[in-house]
Amino acid sequence: MKKQIISTALALMVLGATVQPFGQSEKKAFAADSTMRDISTMDLVKEMGVGINLGNTMEACGDWIAEVDAEWGDGVLTVEEYETAWGSPVVTQKMIQGMADEGFGVVRVPVAWSNLMEDxxxxxxxxxxxxxxxVDWVIDADMYCIINIHWDNGWVNTFPDKKDECMKRYQTMWEQISDSFKDYGDKLMFESQNEELGWEKVWNPWGGTEGKAESYALVNEINQKFVDVIRKSGGNNPKRHLLISGYNTGFDRTCDPLFKMPSDPANRMAVSVHYYTPAGFAILEDKDETWAKARATWGTDEDYKELNANMDMMKNGFIDKGIPVIVGEYGCPTKGKEPDSV
Structure with missing residues (x-):
């Protein structure tokens, strides 16, 4: 069974959810590689190999950060204060190089671009x-880099209520991001969003089909807007490899026929999903919830059967159709878990 997992996942690049700090380093100037090769997205993703998330750093956000600074600081918020707000240290080049030295081939850098945003x-x-x-440090370390619009204080969750304004915000942000990074080569990939595309206020997956078509249609529209904006941008962006967020990045929901990959004149896209299955092991620590019971171990025949079935689902739904799959997040807590299972 384990060999089957490997064989069905050959075209999947996977990213762990955590980052280990490796120490401090002086800043180093770096000119981004502008090479854009004649290579398919499938081959590019295979080159990436296994990756890691630069978690709890550039995506750290929250209104409370400004409130704390107003009470205890000087009232002038900085990028560094946001970067360290969730408990992580300032990222250094040595940390990034340490990831490369450990064998990672790609670093996903989630970003809350709304921090310190102007009018x-x-x-x-x-x-x-x-x-x-x-990003320069990642590429300088001979790794690929993925940047996205992450949770970003949750404004994406208001799309169903404020569609026009949210779409304006989404487009305006990606116009700026794509223009700023337009001259980077194919070592840099843009990801349309994190896992917020899909809204239970529109469709409750556990309550029938009412609103399902509408929710999927909005997900597809946002992803199409992403591709359209990038392709109209300058530099290397007309040929940049893009990562399309699946429906809530769930395996089964992304494989639903209502989810559509955008139309792309460059035909350079991968699909993004996240894997926290089974929830009792991968999400819960040591306390049961109504929707799952906490588990300390993983690795039974049934567990492997479930994992193989999910990987086969993505293989049949995307890889066999020439669309590579990136598992952008996976993992589990360590509290209350057997180390070997983790």
Whole structure:
């Protein structure tokens, strides 16, 4: 069974959900590689290999950060204060190089671009420069890099209620991001969103089919807007490899016939899903919930059967059709878990 998992996942690049700090380093100037090769997205994803998320850093956000600074700080928020707000240290080049030294081939850098945002959804120039610095370190370490619009304080969740304004915000942000990174080569991939595309307020997956078509239609529309904006941008963006967020990045929901990959003149797209299955092991620690019972172990025949079935689902739904799959997040807590199972 384990060999089957390997064989069905050959075209999947997977990213762990956590980051280990490796120490400090001086900043190093780096000119981004602008090479854009004649290579399919499938071959590019295979080159990526196994990856890691730069978690709890550039996507750290929350209104409370400004409130804390107003009470205890100098009232002038900085990029560094956001970067460290969720408990992670300032990212250094040595940390990034450490990931490469451990054998990772790609780093996903989730970003909350709304931090320090100015009027009319203008991205803060210092935040933009900091993301550039990290991306440069990743590419300089001979790894691929993925950047996205992440949870970003949850504004994407308001799409069903404020569609026009949210779409304006989404388009304006991606116009700026794509223009800022337009000259990077194919070591840099853009991801349309994290896992917020799909809304239970529109369709409750556990309550029938009412609203399902509408929710999927909005997901597809947003992903198409992403592709259209990038392809109309300058530099290398007409040929950039893009990562399309699945429906809530769930395996079964993304494989639903209502989910549609965008139309792309360059035909350079992969699909993104996340894997926290079974929830009792991969999400819960040591306390049961109504929707799952906490588990300390994983690895039974049934567990492998479930995993194989999910991988086969993505293989049949996407890989066999020439669309590579990236598992952008997976993992489990360690509290209350057997180390070997983790």
């Amino acid at each position: 009319n959804y203008k991205i803060n120039k210092d935040l933009d420069a900091r993301v550039h610095e990290i």
